[in-house]
Amino acid sequence: MNPQMRYSQLGRTGLFVSRFCLGGMTFGGADTPAGAAIGRLSQEETQTIVSQALDAGINFIDTADVYGGGGSETVLGEALKLRRNEVVLATKLHARVGPGPNDVGQSRLHIMTALEQSLRRLQTDRIDLYQIHGFDPITPMEEVLRALDDAVRSGKVRYVGCSNLAAWQLMKAIGVAERDRLTRFASLQAYYSLAGRDIEHELVPAVTDAQVGLLCWSPLAGGLLSGKFDRQGSSDTTARRALIAFPPVDETRVYDIIDALKVVALRHSTTPAQVALAWLLARPAVTSVIIGIKRPEQLADNLGALDLVLAEEDHALLDEVSRPTAAYPGWIQTYNARSRYPAGHPFQGSSWSLGERPL
Template sequence: MQYEQLGQTGLFVSRFCLGAMTFGGADNPAGNAIGRLSAGEADAIVGMALDAGINFIDTADVYGGGGSETVLGEVLKERRSDVVLATKVSSKAGRGPNDIGQSRGRIMASLEGSLRRLKTDHIDLYQVHTFDPFTPIETMLRSLDDAVRQGKVRHIGCSNFAAWQLMKALGVSARAGLEPFVSIQSFYSIAGRDVEAEVIPAVTDQKLSLLCWSPLAGGLLSGKFDRHGNSDASARRAKIAFPPVDEARTFDMIDGLKAVAQRRKSEPAQIALAWLLAKPAVTSVIVGIKRPDQLAANLSALDLVLNKEDLDLLDEASRIPASYPGWIQSYNAAGRVPAGYPFDGPNWTLGERPR
């Protein structure tokens, strides 16, 4: 297993993070769950992940209506100290008008619920699940800061933030002396490269960790979907088109994945994961698992080192046009690149420039 530092915390996490969205929820049909795995099924996957060196597990209070956290708490038990445990707050988790968002009351109540279900006295990484336009950022950050000072949370992060929202939160933390975000969890995949325009430059500049969810775009990049209508009935993508991507363009990417996979004697899904692991900004890739064989297949991507020819083919097949003002800033930056420095056009970021 390979490990990277979580932000600048001194805490190291595995390059693969086990996503627990498939755990629990069988007794809550309305809950946000996919696999609805029982404690026994989840235990086999967690044990296999830990044996492989994965020390990072991610869940959320909303997954399976709390069922994911409950199952994970039952499964970890004495293995809790072996895991960097992450969960989230913000998504709607009840019928009441205040069972959503990042108000002080919501964060406090959700944190206590997560601690109870996970059977632990602290959360290693507590993340706000999305941006809340109704709660002032400072209110949210002060609530999280209190949780850190109380010892109930070690570090805080965000998920699904735009770059300006992330930077505003970091600015408020710095100004008010509050605990800062150390990571952002974003949708990043060869099928969805939007974060390269603004989020990744911000993450690189601020030395935050980027945690990537849905790296296979809900199974679309498994190699079992194509433009001819072939699909995988067991994949999440066959039931719900989430996350939303341009499928016509993605089929071109899948052709590229298959070409690289053929010459590397691998599978398209492993190539897609290896492509993501090769990105310098990526700390950890979150993989949702329903069966042990899926985990074994994903783990094999760690042994794949894509060469320049592979990466160029995949980058070209998946590249999205540069947006403004990125494209005009790249023109100016291009004339100032030191000799021999690898300039990547629209993906240029000052945070990566030699000092």
């Protein structure tokens, strides 16, 4: 029996998405070493996982034009032919997809070309969430946002989002959009896991303040927090992390985090992966967690995190072992901000940060 799916509002839009988003990086793709590590699932395998996800209540699927050299969008489009209206379909553009000088980036030309190619591969007439996949240091933000706004006005895109931006880049984009009355970013997609909490320094406060939805990629740090790894490595030679050390982690701390995950998993008779996902789902800023799946049993295990409620002692253990090093100016602003609250207020304590303040 599947756990009851839950849904969150995407930023300040009226759109609701499932707390788990099915990631499409494992779908399709070329037979290369990188493809083998990430997953190059066939059409039949992709269909099985997509159907399983939709049947479990997942209504949110994310991919990108660069995944599998377009192969992910192609097999996903075929898999969704009969169930397209059940899905909030998201894809991304920015990475190089061809040899030409304009086959990359966020120029108006590339955005419009990439959009048409994604629509064709996905066999759909609209993209529900169209996202820039990174920061383009060349194209002015005004050009990027105007092109995305035109895509929305054309009816080919419903909402726009971004991925892998710094907090200042996100806030600049929001400022430009509001100044020029352009479609505003509804979401930001970022790496967030127990093994990677850097986003708490600047991005979490930014998305919270701006009411931007937060979508988390690689919640298990490329499989490192799945329970397959310990200080001796992994016995699963096909595991993604055993083949590609991505995303980077602090090797001096990560195994302490894994040990803590196993302690908490034992308390709840569950898996370390479920604990890591449950911890992330409980973070106040998080809208949806993107899960990459290679096998149906992985999806079934991940879904179990929906019903896992961690105790205060569990959160305390996991928070402490994974707490990121204080970064300036956050640490001094947090220190000084305590004087703004009356005596006895919860935020007079010693463990909160500015990103957790009430708005």
